[in-house]
Amino acid sequence: MKPGRFVRVSTRTVAVSVFLLLVAGALVTSTGSGLAVPDWPLSYGKLMPPMVGGILYEHGHRLIAATVATMVGLQILVLGFGRTDRTTFRLGLAAFGAILGQAVLGGITVLFLLPPAVSSAHAGLAQIVFALTATIALRTSRTWSRFSEQAPRAAPDPVVLSKAYRLALLAAGASYVQILLGAIVRHTGAGLSIPDWPLSFGKIVPTGSDWAASGVLAHFAHRTFAWVVVALVVAAALALRKLRGIPAFGMLSSLWLVLLAAQVTLGATSVWTAKAVAITSAHLAVGGLLWITGVLAAVLLARIKALFTAPATAVAPAGDAAPAAA
C-alpha cells in the first residue's frame, strides 16, 4: 500500500526541519556562540533566557532542536499508523534514537567546554540524522512508489546499474568522511591553519616548518580529500546519466554536480574570507546536501537493483508493512 499524502508531507517536513536544524547548528559554531549558554539542559537556569548576543544562536539552536526532536518522535507514530513498510518504520525509530543521542552529545559538549572529539561527533551524528530522515522521506514519496511500479518495465542495463550503485555508495561514503574531516577542522579551530587556496602556503604540498603550526595536518587532509570527493561525485553523477529512461536520475545527477561545484567554491571562499559566518555556515549546509544527494542516489539505485533482480512480489511495497501501532 502506498503511503498517504499526510505521511508524505509529514516525512518531507521532518527532513527539511532537520536540514534547518543543521543550518542553525552551523550558525552556532560559525558565530563562536557554542559556549554562550554555559548550562544544559536549562539555559542560565531558565527555559527562556534573554536572546541577546551569542545566546540567540545557542539557545535558538536548542529550541529548534527540541522542536525537531519532537517532530522526529511524532514521525514514528505517523509511520506506524500510516502503514509504511517495516524498514521505513525502523528507520524512523533509528532517526529518533539518533536525534536523542544528538541532544546528549550537544549537552555534553557544552558542559565539557566543546571538546573537539565530542563537537565533531555531534556534527557527524547530525548528518546521520539528516540521512535517516531524508531516506524516510524518499521511501514514503511518490517517486519511490513509482519506481516500484515501473522498474520491471523499464529495466536498466544491470552492468550500468551496478556500476552506478557502487560509485554512488563510494561518493556518499567519501562525502561523509569529508564531512568528518571538515568537522575536525572546524572544531579544532584549524579553518585558517592554511591561509591560502588552491595552494597551501604558496605550494602544492606544505613543506618543513609549515607542518609545525597546529591544525595544518587536519586542514590539509580536508582540502586534499576534497579532490577524492570531487572525482567520485563526478564519476557517480556521470554514471547516473547513463541510466536512461529514469528521469529522476538525470535531475539528481545535475543537482549533484551543482552542489559539488558550490561546495568547493564555498570551501575556498571560507579561506579567502577568513571564515565569514555566512560562508562557513553555507559550506556546512551544502556539504550536508551533497552527502544526502549521494545517500538518496544510492538508496534509489539499491531499490532499483532489488526490483530488477528479485521476483516482483518479494519486494512489493505492501509486502512488509509495519504493525500499525508498533
Next chain:
Amino acid sequence: MKGFGAGRVFHLVSPKKSRMQSLSPSRAVRAAVAPLALALLLGACSPKNPEASKAPAGPPGRLGTAVVSGRVSLAGATPANEKVTMTTDPFCDGHNPGETELPAYVVGADGGLGNVLLRVTEGVTGVYAAPVEAKQLDQIGCAFSPRVLALMTGQPLDIVSSDATLHNVHAAAKANPPFNLGMPAPGTRYTRTFEKPEIVPFKCDVHPWMRAWVAVVPHPFFAVTGPDGRYEIQRLPAGTYTVEAWHEKLPAQTFAVTVAEGEAASHDVTFETSASSPSSASPAAPPA
C-alpha cells in the same frame, strides 16, 4: 556547590547561593552525562593536571629590596584597533553606541603601550606563598576590566559582573582546568584560583568582542603597564633575571637584568610594528 565547569582545584569561595543554584546543571544530569562523556573522550575531559591541587613544595622564596622599572613603548605606526558594533545586545549597544574600538593597542600620547605584562621568567628560586587578597576581574559596559591582569598561582581571582545583561566567563585555560561561568546579573561573583602558571585567555561567548588575559605567575615578580607604558617590578632579591614583556597581539620579548639589594634598575622595552600590521591579527599565542 560548584559552578559550571568547576574543576577540582577551583573553589567557589563566596557563592551567591540562591542565584547560582538555579544556574547549575542538576546533579542528576551531570551524573548521567559524566560517565558517558568519559567513555566517549577516553579521559580527554578529565582534569589535565591532576597534580594541580597539590601545594607546591620546596624552599620558601625570598623577597628583596631591588626594583626593576621602565617604560614599554610602541615604535612605528600604531595598528588600527578592530572596531565592532554591539547591536546584538541592546544593553551593550546603549553603553557603546555606534562603532566601538577594541582596546588591543592602548597607546599613550608619547608612545607608551598599556596592557603589557612583564614577568620574570628566569632567575627566581624558591616557592612563594600566594597572597590571600583576591584580584578582581569585572565586566563593565560589555568589556572585561582590566583587560590584562596578573596574579600569583593560588591567589584568588574574584570574577564579577557589574552589567545588567547576561555574560558568560569562559576561561580557555590549558595548564589549569578550563571553566565557563554564567554571569546572569549584576552582582554575580565567583572566586577561582589557578595552580599552574600560564596566561589564560578569557572570553565572553555571548559578546564575542569581550576578551581578557589573566596571567598566572608562580612568584610575585610581575607588573602590567598602565596607559603610559610604565611598569615597576618590586621586592626582587639581588640576582640576574630574565624578564619577559608580553602583549596580546605582539611577539613577546625578553631582556636580562642584574640587580643588587636596594638597587633600582631601569629597562625600557620597545615593540616595533610595521605600518601594515593588521589590527585583526590573531592574538599572540599565550606563552605557557
